[in-house]
Amino acid sequence: MNLIQTLNQELGKPHLPPVRIGDSVQVHYLIKEGDKERVQLFIGTVIAIRGRGVAKSITVRRIVQGEGVERTFPLHSPRVKDVTVSRRGNVRRAKLYYLRDRVGKSTRVTELLGEKARREKERDAEQRAAMGEGEPEAGDSQA
Numbered sequence: 001m002n003l004i005q006t007l008n009q010e011l012g013k014p015h016l017p018p019v020r021i022g023d024s025v026q027v028h029y030l031i032k033e034g035d036k037e038r039v040q041l042f043i044g045t046v047i048a049i050r051g052r053g054v055a056k057s058i059t060v061r062r063i064v065q066g067e068g069v070e071r072t073f074p075l076h077s078p079r080v081k082d083v084t085v086s087r088r089g090n091v092r093r094a095k096l097y098y099l100r101d102r103v104g105k106s107t108r109v110t111e112l113l114g115e116k117a118r119r120e121k122e123r124d125a126e127q128r129a130a131m132g133e134g135e136p137e138a139g140d141s142q143a
Contacts, residue, residue, distance in 0.1 A: 025085055039081055042060060042062070047096040058072070090109070
């Protein structure tokens, strides 16, 4: 058991973003085109989280030209540079696979607002402070 924990600490990233099911996220993903590398954004809704430790991954879904596109990103991968949460989703399920059957406005997930959202934001700020990231940036605060 100690060997597995040691490997997780060595191979994994020291801090993971506080991502939950239903959140709208921007995944900064490093892609290689020929001999050049660049960061590309994949913006969508988190419909599933699976695995734990270094095997933890998220499935993000978005609509491109009327067609649904899903990608699974391993969170500890060196290709995933950053995952930023743009909106918190208010959902009551662990997997949002039902969004695959929906089209148009019915694919939207309601936003988490009010007291619950404030508590979540405080909890995320505490996690970042505990991990050593310090204060949130000026662009992170929303009124």
